[in-house]
Amino acid sequence: MRALYANQFPLADRKGATTPERIEKDEIMNEGAKQIERVRRICLSLPETWEKISHGEPTWFVGKKVFAMFSNNHHHDGHIAVTIPAAIGVQEALIKKSPKKFYRPPYVGVRGWVGVEVDRVTDKELTVHLREAWKLIAPPKLHQLLAVEPAAKRK
Numbered sequence: 361m362r363a364l365y366a367n368q369f370p371l372a373d374r375k376g377a378t379t380p381e382r383i384e385k386d387e388i389m390n391e392g393a394k395q396i397e398r399v400r401r402i403c404l405s406l407p408e409t410w411e412k413i414s415h416g417e418p419t420w421f422v423g424k425k426v427f428a429m430f431s432n433n434h435h436h437d438g439h440i441a442v443t444i445p446a447a448i449g450v451q452e453a454l455i456k457k458s459p460k461k462f463y464r465p466p467y468v469g470v471r472g473w474v475g476v477e478v479d480r481v482t483d484k485e486l487t488v489h490l491r492e493a494w495k496l497i498a499p500p501k502l503h504q505l506l507a508v509e510p511a512a513k514r515k
């Protein structure tokens with residue numbers, strides 16, 4: 361019966377068929393996998409950080425609190441991004457300054473979180489944003505564990 365049903369519909373309508381939309385989705389997901397590794401490397405270098413899947417995406421915690429969530433074309437929104445908390449006023453300033461790099465994510469954007477398009481930022485810039493997010497969420501007693509960058513590197 362299944363074979364009979366499958367023959368009644370064109371190939372493009374069957375699950376798993378190659379269509380332009382599916383090819384585009386696969387390309388986005390492959391790019392996202394590369395970007396997840398960038399974010400993972402930086403996040404896991406921060407003290408007391410651990411990772412688990414939450415809402416279908418890699419999510420990073422310090423203690424029991426989330427400080428970064430990856431968005432790999434989540435709900436087909438086109439974003440390959442990491443969503444992080446931002447200090448008061450920072451979300452608005454970042455989006456205004458660079459709307460192609462930053463966006464207000466659904467659900468958490470109303471609480472000041474900002475989406476960072478990871479393919480539009482360097483590792484250095486991404487590290488700065490992730491460290492700041494970590495510092496906003498981590499208990500103050502953990503802040504001393506952050507390695508202090510040598511003055512020569514900060515210039």
